[in-house]
Amino acid sequence: MNAIQDFCKELFFDVLAAIKGFLYGVIVVGLTIGMIGVMIYLFLYLKNVILS
Numbered sequence: 001m002n003a004i005q006d007f008c009k010e011l012f013f014d015v016l017a018a019i020k021g022f023l024y025g026v027i028v029v030g031l032t033i034g035m036i037g038v039m040i041y042l043f044l045y046l047k048n049v050i051l052s
Helices: 002-051
Strands: none
8 A cells, every 4th residue: 555655755756846947937938039029129129210
């Protein structure tokens, strides 16, 4: 019975770790896309300000 409880506990912690890793990945990818978007926007904005 102890082995089954240990297995379930480890499985639960593995699922939590997988969820945390997935959320971390989504946040990092989202921030990266956001930063690239801001850099493109600033580049185009400054190009228009300098040329006009």
